[in-house]
Amino acid sequence: MSPASTVLITGCSSGFGLETARFFLDKGWRVVAAMRTPREDVLPPSERLRVLPLDVTDIASIRRCVDAAGPIDALVNNAGVGMAGPLEAIDLNHARTVYETNTLGTIAMTQAVLPQFRQRRAGVVVNVTSTVTLAPLPLLSVYTGSKAAVNAFTESLALELAPFDVRVRLVLPGRSPSTSFGNNARRLMSEDVPEAYAEFTQGVFAAIRDTSTPVTYAEDVAEAVWQAVTDPAAPMRIPAGADAVAAATAAR
Template identity: 80%
Template sequence: MSTLSTVLITGCSSGFGLETARHFLDKGWRVIATMRAPREDLLPISDRLRVLPLDVTDAGSIRRCIQDAGPIDALVNNAGVGLLSPLEGVDLANAREVFEINTLGTIAVTQAVLPQFRQRRAGVIVNVTSTVTMKPLPLLSVYTGSKAAVNAFTESLALELAPFNVRVRLVLPGRAPGTSFGDNARRLMGDGVPEAYADFTQSVFAAVRNTTTPVTNAIDVAAAVWSAVTDPSTPMRIPAGADAVALAQA
């Protein structure tokens, strides 16, 4: 069992981040759960829990959060947003928002915690991406690009942090219909789908909503993150969810 005891998790207002915070609390860890608009009622009351505001696209917010958090032993970059749309219908402002949150947000928060990890020569960073980076899917070109960039960033970062005894891992969830991904993705769809893509888009939406095939549950991701943080023997890429595991083994 690892001796690490404090984890900071981004994007804890729902879905994977919320369940991961609960999981670490259940395991006896001190948890710093961050979200843009903090809500104390989302998690169990505990003297091991702190809920802090964090906007991963705002440098000042990141700086204040890391200062308020104090020493941490593990960072879980989970905050993210989806975008489900044909590329031709994507507003570039929305595409930039996806990359600002998913990619640059992950990079910025990681950069902010590196000095303390490097100085202590200890720490773990876990970045949550997606299995869409393993198997291309339609209508997700921008989202997949943002997550694939994090994969490459993570694997390169792991090499430069290894001399400081800092581990870096990836958790790749599968399709999770029960999360807010779909709502967020449709919000960024903008004014709608170009007519030429309407029928195709509807068929993809139906497949996304289908729960008769294996899917990923939030607890699957929480358990994978737990393994990544506490077990040094885990591989660089850890699939999370029945569909993710099946895809990784294919």
């Protein structure tokens, strides 16, 4: 791939997606930064940058975005939402939103770009999941399921697309309290936790927010995505962040 290559990244309004868009711009790539609510001002001005609207749960929005983007060399499925809490307290409609976004959103975006990759016999899809799929934590059952499904989807698809020279990879970030992830997740969480879980829930949430142990930074994710896109020898699963590398090593 040359510096004139184009990457389409989903979920660029904040966090990992925003940093990854910056990273690829710095490397001289053309970047299509997709956002639910497009905002040019969050990224440095560049003639190589295009900001396009995209809701990954809306197939018409996906088609418009992929058509407007034109030929791309890499797709980064980064858009995602979190959800935490005891399963008993989870609203099934909120669980649907998590799967619609994290799992089906990734599948639908991948479907939309595959014809061009297959025809050109080139292209990379990078799916951002999570190390909670390697080292499960309590209270994240719905979120973990939505991301573990993407791991399995990606590993099967990689075999299907290898004959067409299309690469598919996973980036697994660790815990990153500095993105908007926690606040966005809280919108989908119930205030109404059964008393039996209250103390346990408080303890787990405090551990999730703790920054005294190693965490993942947005730059770690940008670098891992860069490796996944540009290095054909990159492994299928790339942990991003010090805690993620430790979790992946322990899981092995």
